[in-house]
Amino acid sequence: MRRALWTVVLAAVLISAGCGSASGPGSSSGGGDTLVVWDWKSGDDGAADYVEAAKADFAEKHPDITIEFVAQPFDQYYTLLGAAIQAGKGPDVMLFNGGGQLRDRVDALVPLDSYVAGDRGRLAGWDAFSEDGRTYAAPVTLQGHPIYYNKKLYEQAGLDPDRPPATWRDFVSGCATIMAKTGTKCLALGNKEGIGIQFFLSGLGSGALTGQEYEDWIAGERNWTSRNVRRIFELWKETDGAGLNNEGANSTAMFNDSFAIFSSGRAAHVIGLMSDVGHWKDFGEFLDPGDIGVMRAPVITSGATPSLPYDGGIGYAVAKWTDDPELAADLVRSLTSRDALAAFHAGAGAIAADTGIDVSKAGPAVAEIVDGIETGQPALHVALSSKTLDLMGRLSQQLLSGSVTVDEALTQLAAADREG
Structure with a gap:
């Protein structure tokens, strides 16, 4: 109760102190025009050069406008943003994850199509920030869910580190060998927040669903009760029951405990991110970059075509209450400029939405990831509403604890998905 009350109070303070104040060129508010940005990235060391590059790009066009970044804690971000939306005031520009978190809030956002038309050909990942044919945010990164594996552990187990398993049967067999010969677990999994199931669904889904099922999804x-969808959720339960996951997956935080299990060599695989945390650059701080392998989903269903699951990762949107949407949209364009995104790649390891940025010096894992973008498919979980994702997270924990069956879980998910 105290935490909930504190969150409400904090939201009210932040909205009052950090509300947008851009009044347009030639006017003043509090001693000068200001655009306020809310996100959860600008306070990170790895994003410092990115923020400065974006500010510099914007300052060339609007030298009299001040940019104020307010970095919010991610675990409270959407709660605080929801309070701002309810109040009808807050930041001028705000950061979103692609998919349901943005789509559930488009009524509070300005359609950006007319402002960002010139960036269409330069940036990828737009679909994750679109709803009903309109675009509500410009992509900063591409976010996907590659399966990383530890080549050194493969070598120690007598497996070919350059030929990861292509089928689920071979994957399970290889895991048994790795666990027996190295004493490590097969999969690092953190599901304390209920997020692990999202990575599992998207990371393995292209190996389980047929092409038509994937497109329909x-x-x-x-069709939540189809054989192949059901198989994904069965494997979620089976992998844990067979001891392939680290102990206590439901009590292990994904960020960053599960990734630490992989990077410390205590698990051979992890379904991670390609940008810009829980990814190749983070792992490269502890593992030799040459030992970090990237594999496609193993084939679970005959005829499935595994691909890299990815979408627009994070993107900046403009609040409907801003005084000057055109000015705020121009800031979004600076936040997605090539120089800014190149700095984000260099500093944080982001796979930028601008695919023209040179990533050749980033190492073999990145080369493998970027190579998969051309034939990649949207991530399955990104297509779901935030309400469905929240339910799926709770049910995923119950599946691992044994308090719900796969059939019961899928029935509830189908009903929630129909309701939107």
Whole structure:
């Protein structure tokens, strides 16, 4: 109760102190025009050069406008943003994850299509920030869910580190060998927040669903009780029951405990991110970059075509209450400029939405990831509403604890998905 009350109070303070104040060129508010940005990235050391590059780009066009970044804690971000939306005031520009978190809030956002038309060909990942044919944010990064593996552990187990398993049967067999010969676990999994199931669904889904099933899922025509969808959730339960995961997955935080299990060599695989945490650059601080392998989903269903699951990762949007949408949209364009995104790649290891940025010096794992973008498919979980994702997280924990069956979970998810 205290925490909930504190969150409400904090939201009110932040909205009052950090509300947008851009009044347009030639006017003043509090001693000068200001655009306020809310995000959870600008306070990170790895994003410092990115923020400065974006500010510099914007200052060339609007030298009299001040930019104020307010970095919010991610675990409270959408709660605080929800309070701002309810109040009808807050930041001028705000950061979103692609998918449901943005789509559930488009009524509070300005459609950006007319402002960002010139960036369409330069940036990828737009679909994750679109709803009903309109674009509500410009992509900063591409976010995907590659399966990373530890080549050194493969070598120690007598497996070919350059030929990861292509089928689920071979994957399980290889895991048994790795666990027996190295004493490590097969998969690092953190599901304390209920997020692990999202990575599992998207990381393995292209190996389980047929091409038509995959297209239908993304288009919103989802059959939760089909054999192949059911198989993904069965494997979620089976992998834990067979001891392939680290102990206590439901009490292990994904950020960053599960990734630490992989990077410390205590698990051979992890379904991680390609940008810009829990990814190749983070792992490279502890593992030799040459030992970090990237594999496609093993084939679970005959005829499935595994691909890299990715979408627009994070993107900046403009609040409907801002005084000057055109000015705020121009800031979004600076936040997605090539120089800014190149700095984000260099500093944080982000796979930028601007695919023209040179990533050749980033190492073999990045080369493998970028190579998969051309044939990649949207991530399955990104197509779901935030309400469905929240339910799936709770049910995923219950599946691992044994308090719900796969059939019961899928029935509830189908009903929630229909309701939107």
